Structures are given as C-alpha cells and as structure tokens.
Amino acid sequence: MIREIIVVEGKSDTVAVKRAVEADTIETNGSAVGEEVLRRIELAMERRGVIIFTDPDHAGERIRKIVARRVPGCKHAFLPQEKAMYKGDIGIENASPEAIRQALSELRTEETSGTGDITWEDLMEAGLIIHPDAANRRLEMGKLLGIGYANGKQFFKRCTSFRISREEFAEALRTMEQGQE
Template sequence: MIKEIIVVEGKDDTAAIKRAVDADTIETNGSAIGDEVLRRIALASERRGVIIFTDPDHAGERIRKIVARHAPGCKHAFLPQEKALYKGDIGIENASPEAIRQALSELRTETADDAGEITWEDLMEAGLIVHPDASNRRLRIGKLLGIGYANGKQFYKRCTSFRISKAEFMAALRQMEEELEA
C-alpha cells in the first residue's frame, strides 16, 4: 500500500492506478478543479502526503501546477507520453501497470526554495533552450531525469525545484548525447 494519496484527473486514471498498485486516489475531475477537491488534496497532503500523477499533456501540466500551488511539498510522478498513448489519446489510463509502477518508483519532490544547482546557462550550453532542436532535447533529457517534458522556462524551474544536481544533469546529458550519436 502506498502511504501517500495519488492525485489523478479522473475515474479511468484511478482504475489504471489500482491495476498497478494498492493506493488511494483523489480525482480532480479534469482541469475544472473545484474548491472542495483542493481542500481534500490539502488535507491529504497534511495527513498522508500527496503524489501528483497527471496526464503528460498540456491539461495535465496545468492541473499539476494548480495542485502543487495549493498543496506545497507534494511528490510528483511523471509518465513519458509514449507510455501513455493509445490510438492518439494521451492519458494515465492508457499506461501499462509496469509503466505506472516505474513512474511511481521515480518520484520527485518539489522544494520551496528553488535552490537547485542547474543554471540557465547550463541549459543553454546543453542545447535545451535557444537551440534548433531544443524541444526534442528537453523531451529526451526530461525522460532521463524523470521530470517529464516542459518548455524551457518550466524545465529550468523543474530542475531547480526538484534539486537536480549538476552531476545528475551531466550524466543524463552524456547519456542523451550517446543515444543521439547511436
């Protein structure tokens, strides 16, 4: 049984989580998160902890930000888009139990002080921003770091708020470069 309560978008996501692990969930009912749901999430965060596990798409990212703002200190699970894709639909409900367990084994915890080691210049030098293939490179390295895909500004925020170390970043960058050369 997972101690924390997993925040998902809907009933199908809850069903997918329950196929993979023994856990309780709170459903946001999509991006129209009501005050009552946010209060339940904040209470869950105080009492048991919360894992935010939303779809790897724009709407899921929006929900993740809203929940994290109302319940600081949450853990985050990220699922790569290709593991959540079925017939053009992206969602946690499409992921295999193995993919869900993998994402839940690689949780990241956001910190309030944004004191990570990665700098904006590191991202520029790595070709993750201001580069013709920056979007694809962020997708690849985000997967390796377990922080998901994000635009440049959000990627930087994730690196700092999840305290990605310089060593961890450089190792993922080397692995990405080796994969691109192969």
C-alpha cells in the same frame, strides 16, 4: 500499499493506477479543479502525503501547477508521453501497469527554499533552449531526469525546484548524447 494519496485526473486514471499498485486516489475531474477537491487534497497532505500523477499533456501540467501551488510539498510522478499514448490519446489510463509502477518509483519532491545547481546557461550549453532541436532534447532529458517534458522556462523551473544536481544533469546529458550517436 502506497502510503500517500495519488492525485489523478479522472476515474479511468484511478482504474489504471489500481491495476498497477494498491493505492488510494483523489480525482480532480478534469482541469477545472474545484475548491472542494483542493480541500480534500490539503487534508490528504496533512494526514498521508500526496503524489501528483497527472497526464503528460497541457491539461495535466495545468492541474499539476494548480495543486502544487495550493498544496506545497507534494511528491510528483511523471509518465513519458509515449508510455501514456493509445491511438493518439494521451493519458495515465493508457499506460501499462509496469509504466505506472516505474513512474511511481521515481518520485520527485519540490523544494520551496533555495535553488538547484542548474543555471539558464547550462540549459543553453546543453541545447535545451535556443537550439533547433531544443524541444526534442528537453523531451529526452525530461525522461532521463524523471521530471517530464516542459517548455524551456518550465524545464528550468523543474530543474531548480526538484534540485537537479550538476552531476545528475551531466550524466543525463551524456546518456542522451550517446543515444543520439
């Protein structure tokens, strides 16, 4: 049984999570996260802790930001888009139990004080911003680092808030570049 309560978008996501692990969920019922749902998530955080596990798409990222801003200290689980895809539809509900278990085993926690080791210049040198293939490179690095896909600014924010170390970053970059040869 997972101790924390997992925040998902809807009923289908709850069904998929419960197929993979024994856990309780709170459903946001889409991207218009209401005040009542946010209060339930705050209570869950106080009593058991919270894992945010939203779809790897724009709406899921919007929900993740809303919840994380309102309820600091949440853990984050990220599912790569290709593991959440079925017939053009992206969502947790499309993922295999194995993919869900893997995402939940690689949790990240945001730090609200201090910053990580990664600089904006590191992202430029790694070709993650201002590079013809930057979006694809961020997609691959996001998978390797377990922080999901994001645009350049958001990727930098995740590197700092999740305190990605220089060593971790360099190892992921080496792995990515070896895979592209």
